[in-house]
Amino acid sequence: MPARRRLAPPLAALLAAALAGLLALHAGRAPAAPRVIAGVDPAPQDVSFEQSLLSGRRVRAFLYNNQVTDSLTSSFLADAERAHIPVVGIDETMPPGRHYQSWMLAELAALERAVTSGRSTLRP
Secondary structure: OOOOOOOOOOOOEEEEOHHHHHHHHHOOOOOOOOOOOOOOOOOHHHHHHHHHHHHOOOOOEEEEEOOOOOHHHHHHHHHHHHOOOOEEEEOOOOOOOOOHHHHHHHHHHHHHHHHHHOOOEOOO
């Protein structure tokens, strides 16, 4: 397994999936806001906080589970697009035809690409 790399410059990311939190921690950064979990209604103050992070461009990327998207996630995606914040769609369960290492490396590469080049990656 390759050595763990830290993403530079400092990363703040909004997370809409459990795996996204692990990716951010692997990158050496804590999530900027509480994550939103599909099927669980977040507190209104958490939604407002995440919207303010996006509209204020205080995050470097928005990570979301592209295997499960609801209306709240869709609104965050639209907020990120309006604010020109790169979006990283991650798979929370391993896609068919992949093994664990190639799956995780693809997810991390998508996050790194978003942070370093500002490019969205909807599918790693």
